[in-house]
Amino acid sequence: MATRRQTFRLYPSKVQEKALLAARRLHCYLYNACVSHRETEYKLHRRTVAYFEQQNLLPEFKQVWVEYAQLHSQSLQATVKRVDGAYQRFFQGLSKKPHFKSIRKYSGWTYPAQSGWKVNSTGKYGTVTLNDLGITLKMRGQAKHWGVPTTLTIVHRPSRRQWFASFTVDVAIPEPKLGSQSDLRYESIVAYDLGTETALTLFDGAEFQEIANPRFTQRSEAKIRKLAKLKRRKRAPEKGVKASRRWRKIHQRESRLQAKVARQRKDWQHKVTSEIAGRYDIGVTEKLNVKGMTRKGGKRKAGLNKSILSVGFGTLNQMLTYKIEQKGGLVLVLPTKTIKPSQRCPKCGAVHKDWAELNNRYHVCSACGFEVLRDRGSVMVMYNVATHQQPGLRTSLVSLGCLSTTSKTRHSRQRRVATTGSMKQLGQRKRQKSRRQVDGETPSADAVG
Numbered sequence: 522m523a524t525r526r527q528t529f530r531l532y533p534s535k536v537q538e539k540a541l542l543a544a545r546r547l548h549c550y551l552y553n554a555c556v557s558h559r560e561t562e563y564k565l566h567r568r569t570v571a572y573f574e575q576q577n578l579l580p581e582f583k584q585v586w587v588e589y590a591q592l593h594s595q596s597l598q599a600t601v602k603r604v605d606g607a608y609q610r611f612f613q614g615l616s617k618k619p620h621f622k623s624i625r626k627y628s629g630w631t632y633p634a635q636s637g638w639k640v641n642s643t644g645k646y647g648t649v650t651l652n653d654l655g656i657t658l659k660m661r662g663q664a665k666h667w668g669v670p671t672t673l674t675i676v677h678r679p680s681r682r683q684w685f686a687s688f689t690v691d692v693a694i695p696e697p698k699l700g701s702q703s704d705l706r707y708e709s710i711v712a713y714d715l716g717t718e719t720a721l722t723l724f725d726g727a728e729f730q731e732i733a734n735p736r737f738t739q740r741s742e743a744k745i746r747k748l749a750k751l752k753r754r755k756r757a758p759e760k761g762v763k764a765s766r767r768w769r770k771i772h773q774r775e776s777r778l779q780a781k782v783a784r785q786r787k788d789w790q791h792k793v794t795s796e797i798a799g800r801y802d803i804g805v806t807e808k809l810n811v812k813g814m815t816r817k818g819g820k821r822k823a824g825l826n827k828s829i830l831s832v833g834f835g836t837l838n839q840m841l842t843y844k845i846e847q848k849g850g851l852v853l854v855l856p857t858k859t860i861k862p863s864q865r866c867p868k869c870g871a872v873h874k875d876w877a878e879l880n881n882r883y884h885v886c887s888a889c890g891f892e893v894l895r896d897r898g899s900v901m902v903m904y905n906v907a908t909h910q911q912p913g914l915r916t917s918l919v920s921l922g923c924l925s926t927t928s929k930t931r932h933s934r935q936r937r938v939a940t941t942g943s944m945k946q947l948g949q950r951k952r953q954k955s956r957r958q959v960d961g962e963t964p965s966a967d968a969v970g
Contacts, residue, residue: 523694524671525843529642529662531649531675531684537656541684544654545677547589548600549627554582555604556619572605593637593653596630603631629676638673640688649673649686660686666847668692680776694847709802709850712904713841714862715809715834716896718882721793724900725801726908731896732793737785741778748775790837798844804852805907806841807862807899809834853907860906860914866891867901870913 533541559570576598583589589597607619632638639650642660644667650657667690674687711725721732748771755768764772797804842852855862864876871888875881882895893901905911 522668522691523843523846525666525668525690525692526687527644527662527664527667527690528676528685528687529647529649529660529664531686532659532661533656533684537658538684540654540656541675541677544592545627545629545675546624547592548596548630549622549624551582551589551597551600552604552627553621555601556621559604559608572602575601575604591653593632595634595637596632596653599631599633602633625679628678629674631675632673635671640670640673640686643667651675658684658686664690666690666692678780680773680780692847694849710805710904710907711797711801711803712805712900712907713797714806714896714899714903715837719896721797721837722896722900723797724897724904726904729897729900735786735789737782737789741782745775745778748778786833787836790833790840794837794840794844797841798848798850801845802848802850803907804841804845804850805855805903806838806852807855807857807860807903809838809857855903855906860902862899862902863895865898865902865911865913867893867898867905867911870911872913 555575558575562568562570579594579597579601583597604619607616610616611618637652639652641648641650644664646661646663648657649660669691670688671691672689676685676687677683678685711723713724714722716722717734719731720734721730723730723732752768752771752775755771756762756765757768758764845852861872864872864874866873866884866886866889868891869886869889871886873884873886876884876895883892884895884898885892902911906914
């Protein structure tokens with residue numbers, strides 16, 4: 522089983538929307554109350570408040586603030602857990618310190634279990650009932666994969682005045698098609714490299730395919746900059762001062778334009794990844810540190826960061842991975858520091874450190890004279906490694922530290938990786954894991970490497 526997220530558009534009536542807005546406001550107030558509690562305890566007593574302490578205070582909290590009594594207890598616990606998650610990321614240095622959230626920026630709330638709500642749908646349209654609010658909402662949309670819904674998140678988009686229901690659904694994954702080395706067809710393997718000039722460069726052993734960068738961000742940049750300039754001339758919201766009506770109108774236009782860019786990028790990503798996943802059973806790529814690649818670096822790096830974010834490296838990789846795995850395929854993630862696909866000659870295996878410079882887009886090997894474009898050379902090296910044809914490297918995938926991505930059964934945003942050996946071992950381990958999940962057993966650490 523794997524976890525997928527499916528989102529539907531909600532169409533509440535005026536009375537229902539009033540109830541949704543009231544619930545959203547209460548969850549926002551609870552979030553801010555938890556943040557205030559943690560800050561106050563630390564300032565006065567130098568004491569850190571844990572999640573379970575705040576969770577255990579919820580019954581007393583609801584006795585004082587009686588309007589919270591109607592809200593589902595687990596949804597309130599999820600809001601408290603959201604605060605705890607924000608602080609955990611802050612302690613790990615992954616984000617800034619949590620602060621009070623404005624109701625304008627508070628998106629919604631979550632039902633973390635199957636209680637408190639009920640969905641009536643087969644994956645296309647349907648209704649969802651929120652028991653604590655006593656309302657049944659019509660929803661529109663079609664899920665690509667539908668199974669057993671496990672959690673529900675109600676999301677509000679103020680700029681578009683739209684409501685959404687986001688479900689996590691447990692769906693069945695077919696048994697891997699690759700059982701042995703003899704079952705492996707090299708024409709079903711594709712190596713792909715993500716770039717800025719060319720969004721995707723693919724190589725299947727016979728021919729190259731290059732997909733251009735759509736540059737959605739750059740296309741709308743001038744319009745967004747113009748709206749931002751107009752907004753700076755209006756009265757912005759400050760402490761004790763409301764924003765002017767003209768500022769709010771321009772802010773709404775700016776938000777809608779940014780949302781349109783995000784929708785265009787997501788639509789393009791889905792079309793591209795679905796086309797690739799439909800043709801190939803095995804994907805081969807390198808491990809990328811997208812967060813490190815898009816760190817601030819002044820004006821000299823601003824254009825590169827925009828190009829990377831316009832393609833959406835992280836999302837594109839995730840989509841390709843789960844779509845290939847959904848059909849029973851595999852995705853191999855090669856260690857960049859060991860393989861060095863951008864610096865290695867695909868013909869003789871020689872490593873050239875000067876090829877690491879990004880402005881060096883055409884590579885000529887001084888050892889064997891092989892000439893190739895930078896991105897094409899990278900995908901050739903990755904393809905050769907996966908098919909054990911790359912000179913200058915050991916042929917065992919496990920000795921190279923290669924990884925095979927596998928979907929986690931509960932949390933779709935996290936991934937578990939297993940060290941792998943040959944293609945035969947890859948297929949065997951995936952098959953063993955699938956059998957244990959079907960029999961109701963939990964795979965041990967040894968079974969996944």
